[in-house]
Amino acid sequence: xxxxxxxxxxxxxxxxxxxxxxxxxxxxxxxxxxxxxxxxxxxxxxxxxxxxxxxxxxxxxxxxxxxxxxxxxxxxxxxxxxxxxxxxxxxxxxxxxxxxxxxxxxxxxxxxxxxxxxxxxxxxxxxxxxxxxxxxxxxxxxxxxxxxxxxxx
Ligand code: DQA
Numbered sequence: 075x076x077x078x079x080x081x082x083x084x085x086x087x088x089x090x091x092x093x094x095x096x097x098x099x100x101x102x103x104x105x106x107x108x109x110x111x112x113x114x115x116x117x118x119x120x121x122x123x124x125x126x127x128x129x130x131x132x133x134x135x136x137x138x139x140x141x142x143x144x145x146x147x148x149x150x151x152x153x154x155x156x157x158x159x160x161x162x163x164x165x166x167x168x169x170x171x172x173x174x175x176x177x178x179x180x181x182x183x184x185x186x187x188x189x190x191x192x193x194x195x196x197x198x199x200x201x202x203x204x205x206x207x208x209x210x211x212x213x214x215x216x217x218x219x220x221x222x223x224x225x226x227x
Contacts, residue, residue, distance in 0.1 A: 086126050086127075086226065086227075087126070087127055087128070087152040087153070087222065087223070087226045088127070088128045088129075088130070088147075088150070088151045088152055089127050089128070089129055089130075089151065089152060089153045089154070089155065089219060089222055090129075090130045090131075090132060090143075090147050090151050090153075090154045090155070090177075091117070091129065091130070091131050091132070091154075091155045091156075091215060092132050092133070092140060092143060092144070092154060092155070092156040092157070092158070093113060093131075093132070093133040093157050093159070094133075094134070094135070094140055094156075094157060094158040094159035094160070094161045094162075095134075095135040095136075095159045095160055095161060096135065096159055096160070097113065097133060097157060097159050098113075098133050098135070100112055100113045100116075100184075101113070101115070107184075107185050108184050108185065109184070109211055109212065111212060113131075113133070116212045116215070117129070117131050120215065120216060120219065123216075124219060124223065126223075127219070127223065130147070130151075137161055137165055137167060137168065138167075140158065140161065140168055140171075141167050141168060141171045144168070144171040144172060144175055144179075145171060145174075145175065147177065148171075148174075148175025148176060148177045149175060149176050149177065150177070151177045152177070152222055152225075152226050153177060153178055153179075153180065153218075153219075153221075153222035153225070153226075154177050154178070154179045154180070155179075155180050155182055155215055155218040155219060155222075156172075156179050156180070156181055156182065156199075156203075157181075157182045157183060157184070157214075157215070158181070158199060162181065162183070162187075162194075162197050162198070162199055163193055163194055163196055163197065163198065164198065165198060165199070166198055168198075168199055169198045169199040169201070169202050170202075172199055172202040172203060173202040178203075178204040178222075178225075179199075179202070179203045179204060180203060180204050180205050180206070180207065180218040180221060180222070181197060181199055181200055181203040181205070181206045181207070181208075182206075182207045182208070182214040182215055182218050183206075183207070183208040183209065183214060184209075184210075184211055184212065184214060185208070185209060186208055186209025187208050187209070188208065188209075189209070204221075205218075205221070
């Protein structure tokens with residue numbers, strides 16, 4: 075008699091999505107630029123789509139809290155998808171935190187920052203990130219997630 079043992083595929087990777095200032099207002103904030111979907115609704119769909127990924131979501135409007143979060147998970151997780159909002163263009167602290175951790179970070183933006191005001195054309199964090207995805211709406215987060223899945227499969 076033959077006995078077959080099938081292993082159940084468990085959660086294989088951990089991804090943290092971080093949103094910075096004002097992104098708690100997605101769905102209500104300037105919908106012509108950022109769309110009508112709340113991040114929470116999008117996040118539920120993302121979790122359903124990639125069931126082998128353990129996702130965590132963190133949002134803060136406070137620069138130091140974003141840095142603390144990067145330190146907290148930055149040695150354990152497989153990937154961080156980060157939309158630092160306006161801090162992208164101003165925060166040396168967030169850029170240094172990304173340089174100081176082990177987990178790779180992909181910078182994402184909903185809008186195409188290069189098609190907007192000049193002060194949005196500079197990212198202080200990009201040089202310490204694995205890559206940058208900008209202008210693809212909420213799909214920017216999904217594409218960054220898929221890249222991490224590809225790296226870890
Ligand atoms: C943003 C672009 C930033 O310039 C802006 O400050 C944001 C959102 C984006 O996702 O398009 O808050 O990061």
